[in-house]
Structure formats: C-alpha cells, structure tokens
Amino acid sequence: MSILFRQIEARCMVLRTPDTGTDSGAACREHGSSSLGCSNLAKVEAQTEGTPTAAIRGSHAREASAAASRDPVPDLEEIEVSKTASKRHGMFPRLSSASLKFVRVPFTKDGFSGAPATVATMASQKRSASSRPRSARSASSTRSSGGDAYDSYSSQKASNSASRNPSGAHDSKHGSHRAHGSHSQRNSRTSSAASSRRVAATRHSGPGTHRAEGKGPKTRVKGRHLILKWSLGLICTFIAVAAGAFAYLYVTTEIPQPEKVAMAAKTTVYYADGTTPIGSYAAQNREIINCSTLPKYVGQAIVASENRTFYQDRGIDLRGIARALLTNLRTGSRQGGSTITQQYAERYYLGETTTYKGKLREAILAIKIAQTQSKDTVLCNYMNTIYLGRGAYGIQAAAKAYFNKDAKDLTVSEAAMLAGIIPAPSTWDPAISPKQATSRFNRVIRIMKEDGYITATQAKEAAMPQTITQTTENTYQGFKGYLLTMVEQELVNSKAFTKDELETGGYKIVTTFDQTLQNEMQSVGDNRASGMPEGMQIGALAADPRDGSIKSIYGGNDYLTHQLNNATQATYEPGSTMKPFALLGAAQAGVSFNTVFNGNSPQTFKGLVSSVANSGNVSYGYINLYKATAYSVNTAFMNLNEKLTPQKTAEIAHSAGITSDIDETSPYNVLGINSVTVKELTQAHATIATGGVKHTLHCVSKVLSSDNKELYAAKTGDERVFEENDCALVIKAMEGTVEYGTGKEARSIGRTIAGKTGTANDAYAASFVGYTPQLISTWAMWYPDANGNPQEIVDFNGYTHSEYPVHLFTEFMKQALNGTEDIAFPTATDDGKVGGPDGTWGTGRSSTKRSYSGSSNSSSPSPSASATTNAGTAPSTGTTDEGNSGATTSGGSAGSGAGAGTGGTGAGGTGAGADGTGGDSTTGGNGTTPQQ
Incomplete structure (x- = not known):
C-alpha cells in the first residue's frame, strides 16, 4: 500500500507539469530524482539519447505496452486523467469512482504534452459518439473491452505518427493499428475526433499487449466482493422478511377447533346385553380411547418410529424441516419434515396439507400446541387420529384390524409393528410387504432399546408378530343391515341425533334386540317350506308389550340384496287382524260379546254393490262375537261394523297404534283392506295386550358417550288409551282363535296365547298376530310380482295361505318362550248388554232370551269347507x-x-x-x- 502511495505522489507531480509549462525533466530536477517516475524518465533519456525522434517514439510505444503488461497496479496517470476527463468534459457520468476506466498516458522526453491531447481526444470521442447514428454507436460499442480511453490514445498516437511519417503506418511487436490522417495542420481536438471515429471502426486484431479494462486481478477481486455483498444482502433481506412474516403469523394464528374428521369416531351398535356388537356407523373406522389404559410402550414405540426427539423438541424440528426443504427443491417432490406434534396439528386441526403455506401454518400451530398442551396429550390425540391401514384410524381400531384385540392388550412386538408401518401403512402391511414390515419392526425395536424404553432382553425376545387375515365383510350384510338402519332411523327421527353425528360421534348404542331371539327369528324366516314360490316375502317382528322394546325382526334374508325392511317399511293388507279393533269398539259401546250377529254367507249390505262372503263361503248362522272372532266370520263383523260405524273402527285402530291411513267411510275397513306395516300392526295389538296402555315400540334402549355418559334414553310413552276390562274381553275372544279357531296350530306352544289370523282379499297376503303377556309376535307374507303388484298366494307343501303364518309364529314362539314364565292374562268381565244398551245390536232380539256365553276352553273342531248353510x-x-x-x-x-x-x-x-x-x-x- 505504501508503494502505491509513493507512486501516486510521484506521478501527481509529473501530471501537474503540463499545466505549468515545465517539461518532465525539469520537474524531476526540481523535485528530486528519487521518485519512481523520475527514475523511469532518467532511464528513458539515457536510452534514447542520440536516437532519431521517430525511433524514440516507436520505442516509447513498445515500452509503454510492455510496462502495462507487467505492472498489475493501474498507473496513476490512468486514474488522474480519467477523473480529469470526467470532471472537465462530463465523461463517464454513470460510473462510480470504483469503476472508472483507466488510460495509460505515456510521457516523452519533451514533456507531458500528450496528456492534454489525450483528454481532449476522450472528450471528443464522447461527443462524436453521441452525435453518430444509433447503428454506428452500436457497432462501436461491440468492440473488444480494451476500452475507449486506450483507443483514444492510439488514435492520437497514430495521428502524430502520420504527421511525421508520410507512409501513415505504425507497427508494433504484438499487433498493429492503422490510421490515416491529413498532413494539413489541424487543431488537436478536430484531429483527435476524426481519428477516434476511424479507430472505432477499425477492429483490433491479434493478441495485443494491452489488457482489457476492468479485467485485471484487482478488478476481478472487487467484482467478486461486489457479488458476495449483493448475495449477502439479498439473503439478509430474505431472512428479515421471513422472520417478520413468521412473527406476524405466530401472533395472529390461534389454535382452532379440532377438525371434524379428526374427532370422528365410529359409533358402535350393541345388542341388549350392551357387550355384543351388531355393527357400527362410521365416516372413518376410529375408536377414541383413553390413553391412560394403554401400556407405556405403545406410545414409546410410536415415538421411536416417528420422532425420537419428541419429548425434547418444542413442536418442530428445524433440522428435519431444512433437510426436507432441500430435498423438495432438489427433486421437486414433497418430503415431510414433520414431528409428531406437527402431524397431530395437521390431522387434528388443519386437515391434510401439502403446500408450503400450509406447512408454515402447521409449524406455527405445532409450536403453540407444544406450549399449551402436554406431551402426553399430544401423543394420545395423535394415537387416536393416525391412520394405520386396513381402514383403521387410531391405535384401537388398528389393534382390532391387525390382531383382533383391544389396544390395551397389545404386546411390545405388536406395538412396534404398528408403529413401524405408520409412514406407509397400506404399503407396509405385513400381509402385503412382509419383508419391509419386518425391517421397520426391527428398526423400532432397536431404537426402543437404544432410547431405554425396553431392555436388551426384551429387544432380543421381540419377534415379528402374526397378524390376522383382513376381512372385507360388509357390516350391513345379512340381517344386520336391517337392524342398523332401524336404529339409525329411530334416533334421527327422535331429533336427538343427526346422521352425521351418529357417524362421527363415537357413541355406544345399546339396543333392545335380543341376540338369541334375533337369531331364532332369522332362522325361522330363512327356513322356507319346500314348494314356496320364489319371491315370496316374509316380514316379522317380536316385542315385549309391557315396555314396547323390540326383541327381534325379520326384515328379509339379506339387506345387501333387499334393502326394503319387510318388518318396518313394506306394507301389506292385514285382513282379519283388523277385526279386534271393531270388537274393542263394541266393548266400549257396552255391547256384550254374547250378542248374536248373522254369520251367514254371502250377505249384502247397505250402500255396497258387491256381497260379502266368509272364507270358503261358509255360513255360521247366528253366532256371538266370541265365535265370530275365533272363526273370523266376515259377515258377522260386517254387521258389527255397520252398527259401530267404519269411522269408529278407524279411530280405535289409530289410537291403538296404526299410523297408516284407514278409510273411515268404508265398511270394508274392518276386513283389513288398507295396507299397514308389520311394526304398526304389532304396536296396535300390543296396546290391547297390555290392557290399554300404549308403550311405543322402540329398538334403542340408550346411547352412551365414549366415556360412558348417558346421552339418550328410550321414551316409551306409557299412554293409557283404552279401558283395561275392554281389552281383556278382546283378549278373551282372541284366545278362542288358538284354542278352537283358525289358529289351532299355536296350541302346541303349550301357553295361553291370544291370536288372530288374517287373509287379504283374493289371498294377496296372509298374516298372524299372537301374544302372551310378555311377548307379542306378528308374522306376515305376501307375493308381489316383478313390478310389485300383489299376486294370489297358492297352497304349497300342504299349507294353505292362512296356515303358513301361524306355522311360522308357532315355530318361533316355541323357542322364544322356552324357559320363560307362563303368565295368565287378566280376568275379563263381560258386563255389557246383549244387543247393546238400546237392544238394536246384533239380531235385535230381546235380552231376556238366553245369550251365548262362549267358553274359551272349548276344544270343538271348526267346520270344514263342505259345511251346509242351514242355520x-x-x-x-x-x-x-x-x-x-x-x-x-x-x-x-x-x-x-x-x-x-x-x-x-x-x-x-x-x-x-x-x-x-x-x-x-x-x-x-x-x-x-x-x-x-
């Protein structure tokens, strides 16, 4: 650096010489010859003494060129002249002092007379360049980076040489520049400008001896420093902006409510015992559990597999994030750098996210979660939400899917296997990729040992566990689909839950279905008699009339092939099973069941075009209501309904529990011409069976939360709608159906049973409803064609259309009542008047005449189809x-x-x-x- 200052001092003295008019030699003699500039001058004078002027000039040019190539430090003349030219002539207005172009200004024995000319030449070139056409300026700008200043100097040199050398040529050792000028005397500025234009148009050839401007070692170092400074500035700016954005997002980001799908847990439906599952509702197969019930090694295995620093980090792993970011930038893929807390934040609060913006929010949320939630809470929620393959979300569902056990019963090996497949559970399932699954298992076991979660002995004894075969059984397959849809519909209709809540709430639903009775009913319904027509539909339902709890249903053979529930949704004509409601109307009207009605067949009735006949057109003469009920005499009940009115019959049926429409104007409604479901008919008869108290039929007992808090309890109604004795009279009459009437097969059950058969017009449907005090069961069958239209049920395998429902009822009730108490119905008192209060009911005969007092214990057989019509x-x-x-x-x-x-x-x-x-x-x- 000191050498540079000395050079500057000496050369400044030389540069000032032209302004004072003193030659270079005088300046050196005046100020001393110790400076480097004067030493060079002395050398030049000594070497050129006695040499012709032209030769000296040529020698000077060669020396100047050689010196430029040797000296790595820019000559002071270059700096000074550049600054002088910039100040005086406005050159290089856009260049800073650090990027000024350098020009070497040689001096001669005669002084520094070339400098003013050189500066003038540079100014002239500046002006001439600005005045040239754009194309010329463009061409000039594409020259070698040797620099304008040096070319200006060369132009001046050539001009001077041309004035002394008639040939106008000047050669150098390493290259040549040719310039032509006039021999006339011009001022230096005009000559220099013209020469500059000519030189600008002349292409530099050969290797040359002058280095390009700005290309020296010092300039390259400065360039690199400049790039480094800019790069560091950009990086610092980026970091500052990123830090500011992160701080803003951190302040403004709040922990949101958990994602609905993350909280979603499957709702399990159980039989009445509360422990045997029927099936489940689920948006996702997830069971939320209390993690305190799990062995510690279950969570530790997951930490070992997914995030070894989980218990030490603050929610994020900066090293992992940086590694993932570099991988993503290099490969264009999406690699995660997530901790357990980040994964938990994504699944529990944000949902799946893959964008960088989403990942930033995820990281911020993870930091906040780590500050507000304990590690145990984070890990537990993570274990309850993570997907583990086989459609299982959460550790509990996974334990069942892979090992058919609860998570609390997992072994160390089983926990390690599940933890190992978390990154790709569907791919690394042991049933699909046993080699990869084993490798991941071994890795988890090794880390658990290294981190002190298990002992070396435990690690040595750990072996890859055997998983169960994955099943694809549909939870709605078979009869279970009917049960599940019934439960769902009942809860949704109650307004207590929405369907979406049932699918995501993680509830425990305890139903009223008895597993034993359900299996028995399904078996009876599926075991069809040989010869039964294909397509015959059967529906059934059993319930406890004392509280309305449904014990079993037969909705069909398989829900997946027949979604219409034959017990609750399909409708059919109930036929004579509607007659007890007219019978109940008679009891309410004070009519003794000993009143006699005309049971002959056929008969015509007021307002009806067609006559009415009994089954088989049998005439029963004048019979009381007990007999008319047992034998299901149509004409006798048409006479009763005519007196009672169809409106009253419909009203009683609706009060009992029929919800379907009943024609209140047609006398035929007593014969069951309006379609109903099995469920509503069972409800109506159950009201009679309980002595007039209507307990709403239901299949849900209660609903519990995941922590066993009761959220819902069945509301049975318990509404009294009829008088107990009136119902007892109806029950007494219906007992005759089983004892000696159309339902005699049911006597084989060995219990006191009240029942009623029913056959639709033209044998389109047949049914039977019967009950004991503790169990009621209804069975119905109908035969639709391909378009759903009813068809006649023909006899098959020795059964008539009216007999087969009784057979189904008998087979089921034998098993259902096996081992249960034989309970008697309440005693009935028939205190009504024969012929009714006004004596106009029935035949209208005087009540003084002896009435029928039907005995419910009669065992007399019924008449056959060959009976005569004589009364x-x-x-x-x-x-x-x-x-x-x-x-x-x-x-x-x-x-x-x-x-x-x-x-x-x-x-x-x-x-x-x-x-x-x-x-x-x-x-x-x-x-x-x-x-x-």
Missing part, C-alpha cells in the same frame, strides 16, 4: 238332563259323515260337526251352549 233355530232353554247325544258340558257332539250332529244341552245350536253343521234341536238337561 239352527233360535236357542231355547235347555233341561237339566243330558241330551240324547253330545256332551252336556262342551257343546254339540262331533257329527258323523255328512249327517247332523246332535245338539248339546240347550238345543238349537249348530253342532260343529267335522263334516257338516248340526241341525238337530234335541233338548237335553242343563247343557251349555255349543261352541263352533
């Missing part, structure tokens, strides 16, 4: 003696062949013979009214 005479008072034939205590005796059976004591009744109706009026002593 017996009106009953008269019997004697106390036995009749000539027939039992005195049980009615008419069995007829023989086609003949007439004799009347029992109390003559005139029909004998209910096996092959024909009795017409004998033989009297006997003190007998009871014969039963049909």
Whole structure:
C-alpha cells in the first residue's frame, strides 16, 4: 500500500507539469530524482539519447505496452486523467469512482504534452459518439473491452505518427493499428475526433499487449466482493422478511377447533346385553380411547418410529424441516419434515396439507400446541387420529384390524409393528410387504432399546408378530343391515341425533334386540317350506308389550340384496287382524260379546254393490262375537261394523297404534283392506295386550358417550288409551282363535296365547298376530310380482295361505318362550248388554232370551269347507238332563259323515260337526251352549 502511495505522489507531480509549462525533466530536477517516475524518465533519456525522434517514439510505444503488461497496479496517470476527463468534459457520468476506466498516458522526453491531447481526444470521442447514428454507436460499442480511453490514445498516437511519417503506418511487436490522417495542420481536438471515429471502426486484431479494462486481478477481486455483498444482502433481506412474516403469523394464528374428521369416531351398535356388537356407523373406522389404559410402550414405540426427539423438541424440528426443504427443491417432490406434534396439528386441526403455506401454518400451530398442551396429550390425540391401514384410524381400531384385540392388550412386538408401518401403512402391511414390515419392526425395536424404553432382553425376545387375515365383510350384510338402519332411523327421527353425528360421534348404542331371539327369528324366516314360490316375502317382528322394546325382526334374508325392511317399511293388507279393533269398539259401546250377529254367507249390505262372503263361503248362522272372532266370520263383523260405524273402527285402530291411513267411510275397513306395516300392526295389538296402555315400540334402549355418559334414553310413552276390562274381553275372544279357531296350530306352544289370523282379499297376503303377556309376535307374507303388484298366494307343501303364518309364529314362539314364565292374562268381565244398551245390536232380539256365553276352553273342531248353510233355530232353554247325544258340558257332539250332529244341552245350536253343521234341536238337561 505504501508503494502505491509513493507512486501516486510521484506521478501527481509529473501530471501537474503540463499545466505549468515545465517539461518532465525539469520537474524531476526540481523535485528530486528519487521518485519512481523520475527514475523511469532518467532511464528513458539515457536510452534514447542520440536516437532519431521517430525511433524514440516507436520505442516509447513498445515500452509503454510492455510496462502495462507487467505492472498489475493501474498507473496513476490512468486514474488522474480519467477523473480529469470526467470532471472537465462530463465523461463517464454513470460510473462510480470504483469503476472508472483507466488510460495509460505515456510521457516523452519533451514533456507531458500528450496528456492534454489525450483528454481532449476522450472528450471528443464522447461527443462524436453521441452525435453518430444509433447503428454506428452500436457497432462501436461491440468492440473488444480494451476500452475507449486506450483507443483514444492510439488514435492520437497514430495521428502524430502520420504527421511525421508520410507512409501513415505504425507497427508494433504484438499487433498493429492503422490510421490515416491529413498532413494539413489541424487543431488537436478536430484531429483527435476524426481519428477516434476511424479507430472505432477499425477492429483490433491479434493478441495485443494491452489488457482489457476492468479485467485485471484487482478488478476481478472487487467484482467478486461486489457479488458476495449483493448475495449477502439479498439473503439478509430474505431472512428479515421471513422472520417478520413468521412473527406476524405466530401472533395472529390461534389454535382452532379440532377438525371434524379428526374427532370422528365410529359409533358402535350393541345388542341388549350392551357387550355384543351388531355393527357400527362410521365416516372413518376410529375408536377414541383413553390413553391412560394403554401400556407405556405403545406410545414409546410410536415415538421411536416417528420422532425420537419428541419429548425434547418444542413442536418442530428445524433440522428435519431444512433437510426436507432441500430435498423438495432438489427433486421437486414433497418430503415431510414433520414431528409428531406437527402431524397431530395437521390431522387434528388443519386437515391434510401439502403446500408450503400450509406447512408454515402447521409449524406455527405445532409450536403453540407444544406450549399449551402436554406431551402426553399430544401423543394420545395423535394415537387416536393416525391412520394405520386396513381402514383403521387410531391405535384401537388398528389393534382390532391387525390382531383382533383391544389396544390395551397389545404386546411390545405388536406395538412396534404398528408403529413401524405408520409412514406407509397400506404399503407396509405385513400381509402385503412382509419383508419391509419386518425391517421397520426391527428398526423400532432397536431404537426402543437404544432410547431405554425396553431392555436388551426384551429387544432380543421381540419377534415379528402374526397378524390376522383382513376381512372385507360388509357390516350391513345379512340381517344386520336391517337392524342398523332401524336404529339409525329411530334416533334421527327422535331429533336427538343427526346422521352425521351418529357417524362421527363415537357413541355406544345399546339396543333392545335380543341376540338369541334375533337369531331364532332369522332362522325361522330363512327356513322356507319346500314348494314356496320364489319371491315370496316374509316380514316379522317380536316385542315385549309391557315396555314396547323390540326383541327381534325379520326384515328379509339379506339387506345387501333387499334393502326394503319387510318388518318396518313394506306394507301389506292385514285382513282379519283388523277385526279386534271393531270388537274393542263394541266393548266400549257396552255391547256384550254374547250378542248374536248373522254369520251367514254371502250377505249384502247397505250402500255396497258387491256381497260379502266368509272364507270358503261358509255360513255360521247366528253366532256371538266370541265365535265370530275365533272363526273370523266376515259377515258377522260386517254387521258389527255397520252398527259401530267404519269411522269408529278407524279411530280405535289409530289410537291403538296404526299410523297408516284407514278409510273411515268404508265398511270394508274392518276386513283389513288398507295396507299397514308389520311394526304398526304389532304396536296396535300390543296396546290391547297390555290392557290399554300404549308403550311405543322402540329398538334403542340408550346411547352412551365414549366415556360412558348417558346421552339418550328410550321414551316409551306409557299412554293409557283404552279401558283395561275392554281389552281383556278382546283378549278373551282372541284366545278362542288358538284354542278352537283358525289358529289351532299355536296350541302346541303349550301357553295361553291370544291370536288372530288374517287373509287379504283374493289371498294377496296372509298374516298372524299372537301374544302372551310378555311377548307379542306378528308374522306376515305376501307375493308381489316383478313390478310389485300383489299376486294370489297358492297352497304349497300342504299349507294353505292362512296356515303358513301361524306355522311360522308357532315355530318361533316355541323357542322364544322356552324357559320363560307362563303368565295368565287378566280376568275379563263381560258386563255389557246383549244387543247393546238400546237392544238394536246384533239380531235385535230381546235380552231376556238366553245369550251365548262362549267358553274359551272349548276344544270343538271348526267346520270344514263342505259345511251346509242351514242355520239352527233360535236357542231355547235347555233341561237339566243330558241330551240324547253330545256332551252336556262342551257343546254339540262331533257329527258323523255328512249327517247332523246332535245338539248339546240347550238345543238349537249348530253342532260343529267335522263334516257338516248340526241341525238337530234335541233338548237335553242343563247343557251349555255349543261352541263352533
């Protein structure tokens, strides 16, 4: 640096010489010859003494060129002249002092007379360049970077040489510049400008001896320093902006509510025992559990697999983030650098995110979570939300999917296997990639040992566990689909839950379904009799009438192939199972069930075009309501309904529980011409079975939260709608259906059962409803065609259309009531008046005449289809003696062949013979009214 200052001092002295008019030699003699400039001058004078002027000039040019190539430090003349030219002539207005172009100004023995010319030449070139056409300036600007200043000097040199050398040529050792000028005397500025234009148009050739401006070692170092400074500035600016943005986002970001899908847990539906699952509802297969029930090594295995620094970091891992970022920039892929806290923040609060903006928010949220939530909380929530393959979300669902056990029962090896496959569970499932799964398992075990979670012995004993075979069974397959949809619909209809809440709430739903009864009902319904037509539909439902809890249903064979639930959704014509509601209306009206109604067939009724006939067109004569119920006599109930009114019958049916529309204007409604579902018919009869208290049928007992808090309890209603004795009279009449009427097969159950058969018009449907005090069951069948239109049910395998539902009921109830208590129905008191309060009901005969007092214990057989239509005479008072034939205590005796059976004591009744109706009026002593 000191050498540079000395050079500057000496050369400044030389440069000042032209301004004072003193030659260079004088300046050196005046100021001393110790400076480097004077030493060079002395050398030049000594070497050129006696040499011709032209040769000296040539020598000077060569020396100047050689010196420029040797001296790495810019000559002071270059700096000074550049500054002088810039100040005086406005040159290089856009260049800073650090980037000024250098020009070497040689001096001669005669002084520094060339400098003013050189500066003038540079100014002239500046002006001439600005005045030239754009194309010329562009061409000039594409010259070698040797620099304008040096070319200006060369132009001046050539001009001077041309004035002395007629040939106008000047050669150098390493290259040549040719310039032509006039021999006339011009001022130096004009000559220099012209020469500059010519030189600008002349292409420099050869290697040359002058280095390009700004290309020296010093300039390259400065250039590199400048680039470094700019780079550091940009980096610092980026860091500052990023830090500011991060600080802003940190301040403004709040921990949001958890994502709905992250909180989503499957709701499990159980049988009435509360432990046996039926199925589940789930947006995702997830079960939220209390992590305090888990062994510690379950969470430790996940930490070992996913984030070894979890218990030390503050939510994020800067090293991991940087590594992932570099990988992403290099490969264009998306690699995660997430900690467990970040993954938890993404799944629990944000949802899946892959953008850099999303990842930044994720990182900020992770930091805040780490500051506000304990590590155990974060880890537990992570374990409850992470996907582990096989459709399982969370450690509990995964434990069941892979090992068919609860997470609390996982072993160290099983926990390590599950933790190992977290990054790619579907790919690394042991059933798919056993080698990769084993490798990941070994890695987790090794880290757990290294980090002190397990002992060396435990690690040595750990072996890759065996997983179960993944099943693809649909939870709605078979009959379970009917149960699950029933439960869902009941809860949604109650307004207690939405469907979405059921799918994500993680509830425990305890139903009223009895697993044993459900399996038995399904077995009976599926075990069809041979010869049954293909496409025959069966629906059934069993419930406890005392509280309305549904015990079982038969909705169909398989929900996946037949989604319409035959027990709750499909409708059919109930037929004569509607008659008990008219019977109940008679009891309410104060009509004794001993009132006699015309049971002949066929009959015509007021306002009806078509006549009405009994099944098989059998005439039963004048019979009381007990007999009319047991044998399901259509004409007798049409007469009753005519007096009661169809509106009253419909009203009672609706009060009992029928929700479907019933024609209130048609007398036929008592014959069941309006379609209903199995469920609503069961509800209506259950109201009668309980003595007039309506307990709403339901299939959900209660709903519990994931922590076993009760959220919902069944509301059964418990509404009294009928008088208990009125219902008891109806039950007494329905007992005759099973004891001696159309439902005799049910007697084999061995219990006191009330029931009623029903056949739709043209045999389009058939049904039977029966019950004990503790269990009611309804079975129905119908036969739709391909378009859903009803078809006649033909006899098959020895069963008539009306008999098969009774058979199904009997088979089911035998098993359902097995081992249960035989409970008797309440005693009924028939205190109504024969013929009704006004004596106009039934035949209208005086109440002083003996009425029928039907016995529910009669075992007399029903008439066959070959019975005649002759009716017996009106009953008269019997004697106390036995009749000539027939039992005195049980009615008419069995007829023989086609003949007439004799009347029992109390003559005139029909004998209910096996092959024909009795017409004998033989009297006997003190007998009871014969039963049909």
